[in-house]
Amino acid sequence: MYAQMVKSTGQGVTPRDEMTPEERAFQDRIDRGDKIEPKDWMPEGYRQTLIRQIGQHAHSEIVGQLPEGNWITRAPTLERKAILLAKVQDEAGHGLYLYCAAETLGVSRDELTEMLLDGRMKYSSIFNYPTLNWADIGAVGWLVDGAAIMNQVPLQRTSYGPYARAMVRICKEESFHQRQGYDAIRKMAEGTPEQRRMAQDALNRFWYPSLMMFGPSDKESIHSAQSMAWKIKINTNDELRQKFVDQTVPQAEYLGLTVPDPDLKWNEDRGQFDFSEPDWSEFFEVIKGNGPCNTDRMAARNKAWDDGKWVREGLLAHGEKKRTRAKARQVAAE
């Protein structure tokens, strides 16, 4: 999940008899399964929550380029390099669709970018972990894109039209990424002893951070309750995490890799795996900025933005000159 702990109005769900007529009509549309479109009336809380959620998702796609980009120049074959380039290009494209979806809510991409760069907005905790060996690239596709899909597939049915449509496009590509990631780590798991060691090491480091992607349990969260009533969140974090574990454990077994959780076991009664929770104190440290890569990731994004200033200004100035010249030509012709 690329959006974690998104704050809603903080007031909980308004009881129906306390809603204004507009709010009631809005909630009825959502309950009927209507899609809300940019020009439709919407409660300010709905708009703001969506901006935070879509913005955080978009930022995650952008910052997510960095841990994978870290290996593009060291990809071991031409084919692997091409696959990784294509994936990272897709992720940037996801960022673009999502910023466009957010823009329909009345916030510009530049504003969102500024908020990311000065720390007012967050991105997924997962991208604050380093990629240290080549198997990590497989692990990221398999686990990180895998966890993202868990959350994003239901979001194809989210109530906000532009967001739902962005998700449809994105999900197709994410599932492709997941298969390619699994294929990459399978090659490692089936390879030389060193490659196997890399694959196991990757799983050891990425397992719990992947579970953290769904966010802490939100059974009791008023933010989540409101988001679910508005259908901008479809499942609880625990439901999605369980689904992810149930899907991923057999895949790890197939690879002959060990999930780093001694308490992991199949629960016959529940028909699901029992598993250990990640260390949530670590998660909150990462969210606060104390993950292994937070500082470097933000420094890299800030540097890209600052170094690019002259480029953006140059292209803008050129566009302006072109318009002025075209106008002058038009005047001369008249």
Add this chain to the structure above:
Amino acid sequence: MAETDAFMQFLLRMGDNTLILGHRVSEWCGHAPVLEEDIALANTALDLIGQTQMWLGLAAEVQGEGRTADDLAFRRDVWDFRNVLLVEMPNGDFGQTLMRQFLFDAWHSILLNRLQSSTDTRVAAIAEKALKEVTYHLERSGDTVIGLGDGTEESHQRMQAALDYLWPYVGEMFASDAVDVAMVDTGIAPDPASLHSAYDQLTGRILSEATLTVPDTSFAHKGGRDGRMHTEHLGHLLTQMQWLPRAYPDAVW
């Protein structure tokens, strides 16, 4: 020079150009000035790596020693690389990267256009496929050079500096040697010198629209396409690019 040898050298020149430039461009990943450029740079790198697979794949086939495109990319040392020096020059700022791209794309598109009528049908087929991609690269890099050259005072200065820095590496693309003579004789590829006037015309038009001044020098650094003397930069690039397959030579990835 034996014909196969010359053909092999020609294919390495094509494939090493795209490999090294594709690698350089891929270094930008996630660090571009604006999201659209991140996407465009990744896309350009991806195209170039795809072309590398075709050129070096054919080179390995022509060599006939059972090697693969990957062997050629990852197991040769600096002196066996046959790319022009221009493509191994460092990225510098975004302006330098795009100027390098433009100076290469212009040459690349003119050459590929001619290679479509190569007597070797495999070369013609690769050229046809690559030209579609490269036409788009040229459109983009040309537009960006114009936009930044004729943008703000700062962007203009930076683009002029990039052009001044890179211009001495342009001449090598039009040098001819025994390999080229053999390629002309067999009708596989045109004489590089024969591309020069079209190149000057194309770059002259774009650079003047960009309000940039072509440096008044015909001096050309050489030594890449014959491997006689690469720049110091290539070794560092290979260190990174080749590290994994060399460190784990028995691994399949």
